Amino acid sequence: MTTLALIQDTFRESFARKIFxxxxxxxxxxxxxxxxxLNIDLVEGARAAVTIFxxxxxRGRLVEVDKMVRGILxxxxxxxxxxxxxxxIFAAAGLIPTVFEPGRIELLLSKPVTRSRLxxxxxxGVLGVIAxxxxxxxxxxxxxxxxxxxxxxxGFLAAAGLAVFAFAVLLAVVLLVAxxxxxxxxxxxxxxxxxxxxxxxxxxxxxxxxxxxxxxxETVECLYYVFxxxxxxxxxxxxxxxDRTFPGWMPLWSSALFGxxxxxxxxxxxxxxxx
Amino acid sequence: MAMSxxxxxxxxLAKHFRRLWSGGLVRAVDGISLQVEPGAAFGxxxxxxxxxxxxxxxxxxxxxxxxxxSRLFGRDSRDPEARRPVGYLPENHxxxxxxxxxxxxxxxxxxxxxxxxxxxxxAAELLEQVGLADWAGIRIGKYSKGMLQRLGLAQAxxxxxxLLILDEPTDGVDPVGRRQIRDLLSELRxxxxxxxxxxxxxxxxxxxxxxxxxxxxxxxxxxxxxxDLTAGSxxxxxxxxxxxxxRDRLQALAASIAATNGVVRFQFPxxxxxxxxxxxxxESGAEIESVTSARSTLExxxxxxxxxxx
Numbered sequence: 035m036t037t038l039a040l041i042q043d044t045f046r047e048s049f050a051r052k053i054f055x056x057x058x059x060x061x062x063x064x065x066x067x068x069x070x071x072l073n074i075d076l077v078e079g080a081r082a083a084v085t086i087f088x089x090x091x092x093r094g095r096l097v098e099v100d101k102m103v104r105g106i107l108x109x110x111x112x113x114x115x116x117x118x119x120x121x122x123i124f125a126a127a128g129l130i131p132t133v134f135e136p137g138r139i140e141l142l143l144s145k146p147v148t149r150s151r152l153x154x155x156x157x158x159g160v161l162g163v164i165a166x167x168x169x170x171x172x173x174x175x176x177x178x179x180x181x182x183x184x185x186x187x188x189g190f191l192a193a194a195g196l197a198v199f200a201f202a203v204l205l206a207v208v209l210l211v212a213x214x215x216x217x218x219x220x221x222x223x224x225x226x227x228x229x230x231x232x233x234x235x236x237x238x239x240x241x242x243x244x245x246x247x248x249x250x251x252e253t254v255e256c257l258y259y260v261f262x263x264x265x266x267x268x269x270x271x272x273x274x275x276x277d278r279t280f281p282g283w284m285p286l287w288s289s290a291l292f293g294x295x296x297x298x299x300x301x302x303x304x305x306x307x308x309x
Numbered sequence: 310m311a312m313s314x315x316x317x318x319x320x321x322l323a324k325h326f327r328r329l330w331s332g333g334l335v336r337a338v339d340g341i342s343l344q345v346e347p348g349a350a351f352g353x354x355x356x357x358x359x360x361x362x363x364x365x366x367x368x369x370x371x372x373x374x375x376x377x378x379s380r381l382f383g384r385d386s387r388d389p390e391a392r393r394p395v396g397y398l399p400e401n402h403x404x405x406x407x408x409x410x411x412x413x414x415x416x417x418x419x420x421x422x423x424x425x426x427x428x429x430x431x432a433a434e435l436l437e438q439v440g441l442a443d444w445a446g447i448r449i450g451k452y453s454k455g456m457l458q459r460l461g462l463a464q465a466x467x468x469x470x471x472l473l474i475l476d477e478p479t480d481g482v483d484p485v486g487r488r489q490i491r492d493l494l495s496e497l498r499x500x501x502x503x504x505x506x507x508x509x510x511x512x513x514x515x516x517x518x519x520x521x522x523x524x525x526x527x528x529x530x531x532x533x534x535x536x537d538l539t540a541g542s543x544x545x546x547x548x549x550x551x552x553x554x555x556r557d558r559l560q561a562l563a564a565s566i567a568a569t570n571g572v573v574r575f576q577f578p579x580x581x582x583x584x585x586x587x588x589x590x591x592e593s594g595a596e597i598e599s600v601t602s603a604r605s606t607l608e609x610x611x612x613x614x615x616x617x618x619x
Contacts (some may be wrong), residue, residue, distance in 0.1 A: 039419035043405070050407030050448075137403030141464075144369040144474075145420040146393035308372035 036147050037155045044129060044159025053125045057167035064176035068106070074099070074182045082183070101181050107190040108275050110175050114168060114197040115268035119229060122164045122201050123208065127222040129160045130212040132151045139309045157209055157297070163210075164205075165198045193271030199286070203262045203293035204228060210300035213307065231257075232264040262289040316472050316503050317345035317368065321377035323527075324363050337363040340377060345505060345520070347471075350498055352518035352535075353507045354607075356615050360527040361507050362400055365476055369397060381472070393422065396465035400476035400507070402457070406450035410441055410460050413449055418467040428467070435463040440489065454481035462490060466497075476507045489516060515539075515607040523614045530614045539609050541603035544583040546575045548595040555593035562586050569604035572598060600602065 048054040073085040081096040091097065133139060133156050142152055172194035180186045204225045211221040234241065238258040242251040266285035273280040324338040338360045345351045355361045366372045368379050370518075372385050380607065385390035404413055416430040423431070436442045439459040452460065458481055465473055478494075479487045494504060494517065508514050514521060515535065522532035531538060543564065551559075551573045560566065562582045563575040573595075577583035583600070590597060 035422065036420050039416055043408075043416050046412070047405065047407050132405075135403055137399065137401050138405065140366065140369070140371050140399040141370045141397065141402060141404075141417065142420070144397040144399070145391055145417065146389045146391075146422060147420050148389050152464065306373070309366070 036145075036151060039159065040152065040155025041159040041162055042173060044156055045163055047129060047132070048125075048160075048163045051128065053128070053286065054163055054167070057121070057125070057164075058170065060145065061167055061171035061174065064110075064171060065178060067278075068175055068178045068182075072182070074102075075182070081108070086282055100185055103179055103185045103187060104181050104275055105192070106179060107175070107187055108272055109191040110172070111190065111197065111271050114172075114194065115200065115264070115271065118168065118197060119201060119204065119264070120226070123170075123204055123222055123225045126160045126164060126201075126205055127208050127212070127218045127225065129163070130156060130208055130221065131216050131218045134212065134216045134309070136309070143309065149305045153209065153213070153301055153304050157205065161198075161202055161205055164201055168194060168198055168201070187275065189274040189277065192274050196267050196271045196274075196286075200262070200264050200267045200289070203289050203296075204264070206293040206296035206300065207262075208302065210296045213300050213303045229264050232266070235261060236263065236265040236269075259288060260292065262292045263291075314346060315344040315380075316347050316349075316382055317351075317379075317505060318383075319343050319364075319379040319492065321369070322364070322367055322374055322379050323376040324367055324372055325361075325375045336527045338367060341527070342377075343522055343529065343532065345503060347503055348498070348501055348517045349520050350494075350504045351506065352514035353505065353523040353524065354509070354511065354514060354611060355524040357509075359524050361524060362476060363527075364524065365474060365505075365507055368474065369395070394471050396468065396470035396473045398458075398461045398465045398473075398475045398478055400480070402461055404449050404457065404461065404464075406448060409446050409448055410436060410452070411445040413460065414464055414467055417464050421468040423468050425524075431467055431469075432463075435466055438493065439463045440486075449515070454534055455483055455486045457548065458482050459486060461534060462493070471501070472503045472505065474505045474507075477509070478506070479508075479510065479513060487513075505586065511607045511611055519579055521607070523611060525615060530617075530619065535607065539605045539607060540607050541575055543578045543603045544580065545596040545599070545601045545603055546577065546586055546590070547572055547600075548575070548590045549573075549598055551590065551595040552593050554594065556588055559586055559589055562589070576603065 045054070067212055071087045076082045077083055077101065082099045082102070084091040084097055084102060133142065143149065172191065176187070176190050207225045207228060208221040211224045212218065215221070235254070235258040238254050242254040243253045245254065263285035267289065270280050270285060320342050321340045322338060322342070323340050326337055327333070328335060331612060341364060353361050353364065362438045363372060367374055368381065368386055376463060379386040381391040383395055385514070386392070396496045408416060411432050414435065415428050418428045418431065422447060433442070433445070436445050441456060441460060441463070443455065449457065449460070458478065462475070462478060465475065479490055482490060498504060506514060506518060520533065521533055521535050521538060523530050549572050556566065556573065559575060562577060562585055565576045567574045575586055577586050588599070
């Protein structure tokens with residue numbers, strides 16, 4: 035009951051701060067774009083004439099429907115892994131440190147609830163707010179495109195799941211930094227750092243040999259395996275959408291491990307902190 | 310070993326903070342041992358920065374002790390279950406402004422483990438009691454300081470706790486609201502609720518509490534029953550029409566004599582001297598106007614304790 039109350043309260047705060055409605059508005063606009071502006075006339079079963087806002091796409095030539103749907107879904111998935119993640123971290127970083135405000139935290143801690151439950155409740159609440167919006171966008175686009183083309187690409191749902199997972203890992207970073215510093219700005223910066231450094235480290239097998247010193251090469255390799263693999267997860271979602279096999283599950287489990295360590299460290303720091 | 314019946318019990322409770330750059334130690338709370346018995350109205354007093362709020366935070370496990378221990382209802386206060394029977398109103402609270410009055414009460418009561426139906430009923434009842442029924446659906450951001458204070462008190466009372474810990478409960482409340490809060494607390498006391506009041510308003514503590522502790526520099530300087538602490542030594546006797554001859558004889562018995570508008574006020578050092586003085590006054594034909602035991606105000610005690618340290 036207490037965890038549910040904490041989750042519900044986070045949703046309430048996101049409603050009041052217009053974060054939830056901002057996300058919902060953007061997602062709805064995108065869904066409506068596909069619903070109203072995108073016109074697909076199936077001509078030869080697997081091929082179609084496509085218009086956007088009445089303008090012909092591909093100079094009026096027929097396009098392969100399956101390829102087009104994969105392209106659109108891939109675009110949406112790429113959006114989720116880039117702008118979507120950046121916006122989500124920005125929104126989440128504002129929701130976490132408010133709990134630690136003087137005058138508010140004392141009352142929360144005076145209740146018969148363990149500190150870990152208080153923090154996990156907030157974590158799940160913020161994750162719920164962002165996941166609800168991501169899933170709304172994904173399901174909306176998936177349903178519109180599916181209804182218009184008859185192609186139901188389940189891989190897109192898996193890609194959305196991966197985006198939510200990537201956010202959950204980064205949220206654990208936000209949580210730890212917020213507990214240690216009570217600063218939304220610093221928490222955002224650190225989470226952005228992990229997103230930005232991820233595509234660089236994904237090229238570790240090309241970057242590492244550029245260093246002359248062995249320790250530098252080992253550091254690059256080490257950072258790649260330790261840090262969350264946001265870029266690799268995005269790449270994984272692209273391969274899933276294209277029905278292609280991906281190299282392995284390592285980016286998934288190592289990122290999960292990183293997130294778990296961050297969350298554990300956040301809970302430990304919170305349990306020891308004086309307010 | 311006999312079990313303590315105390316609702317709040319601390320033993321050598323201490324909290325020391327280390328200064329960031331110099332590394333020096335600040336002893337915010339420095340070995341406080343206190344006991345608060347069931348049904349008491351306990352006032353915690355002290356000058357600014359004496360460690361009152363840190364002591365309350367230690368009781369509620371908001372800060373962790375450097376040394377010593379604290380128990381609520383016999384349980385280690387670090388155990389979340391120890392805090393279940395406690396209602397708390399913090400000083401300088403900042404309630405979430407996105408919640409309405411009703412939602413705020415509902416949320417904090419949910420954290421205290423109250424079932425939803427009970428929460429709804431109790432919130433409506435308390436909002437009515439603190440005069441905020443018409444504001445139940447309005448966001449807290451629109452509330453005045455006094456209204457927030459009353460809402461905070463309602464929050465502390467939601468789960469009908471047998472112990473209330475109130476940090477400056479009437480801060481920012483107008484005199485009428487202050488009276489309402491005092492009446493509400495008095496009613497709760499009659500019902501057996503133990504009240505731990507942390508306040509800098511001496512008159513408020515003096516009117517309401519029966520036990521007090523004055524802390525200074527993180528230590529208990531004085532603690533005990535209010536009546537004992539404010540009890541002075543001796544008696545004051547006022548009489549009219551005291552003849553000059555009797556006044557000379559009374560001079561030997563009284564510690565001091567002062568005359569105002571024909572009424573002479575004697576201060577006798579003890580009961581025997583007071584009785585002897587009264588006999589003498591009667592014999593001389595003087596009329597006794599009043600006999601009172603000499604008492605100090607809480608303010609006198611407070612100033613004495615605080616200035617005594619300087």
